[in-house]
Amino acid sequence: METPVGAPFKEKLRIEITKLREMTLKEKLEYIWEYYKFFIIGVLIVLLITGSLLNMWLFNPTPGTALFISWNSGFATDEQFEDLKEALEERLIEDKKYEEVVISHFLTSAVDPLVEVASTQRIVAMMATGAIDIFILDFKLLEEKTKSGFIRPMEKILAEVKAINPQVFETIEKNITYVMYENDEENASMRLMGISIGGSPLFSKVGIIEQELYFSLAMTTENTEIIIKTLIALFE
Secondary structure: OOOOOOOOHHHHHHHHHHHHHOOOHHHHHHHHHHHHHHHHHHHHHHHHHHHHHHHHHHHOOOOEEEEEEEEOOOOOOHHHHHHHHHHHHHHHOOOOOOEEEEEEEOOOOOOOHHHHHHHHHHHHHHHHOOOOOEEEEOHHHHHHHHHOOOEEOOHHHHHHHHHHOHHHHHHHHOOEEEEEEEEOOEEEEEEEEEEEOOOOHHHHHOOOOOOOOEEEEEOOOOOHHHHHHHHHHHHO
16 A cells, blocks of 8 residues: 555554554564664664763763873873872862863983974973963973973962961972073063972872972963962872
């Protein structure tokens, strides 16, 4: 029985039901697939996309980056980085389902200049979007990144640390490091550009032995509140 062209919807539906009643189960499945396969495929695609979006946005959302640390010097294993990440998240983040600390080891190579170029290009791109909050550097890189404008003075940050936690500030004050700094608005002068953290109690706790490491503030970050909390956490 063919469905008449231009027949009302109710009439079409009646005819389709009649057809299906006269078929075996196998014939019904073959008929439905033959005439409605594109509709079925479309519905499945919509359901898959909807399910994926609900999972990503509602049930298992991808955590946002609460703090991004660019680790450029010294040595630590992947396990130590993970332990440090977890230790910082315990102190800084209320719900790790929605936010996380990211520690990214930027490789450098004195042998392969391409590795150095690729690392620098990545840092520049991230700096342009304000994605990097903290640099971990050795003294040579501290001087280089001061000259290149990648990091900024830390006097204001330290003043806020002192106001929040005077006891920790006393320890941090013993580790402050000055480097010659200049910008377009002032003459060159010695400014507080880094804090020695190689002997940080938190580093020792996660197994990162004392090294020449300096905590410095990325020029474009606006994440000062969590940066202050991080600095305090390193010396508590």
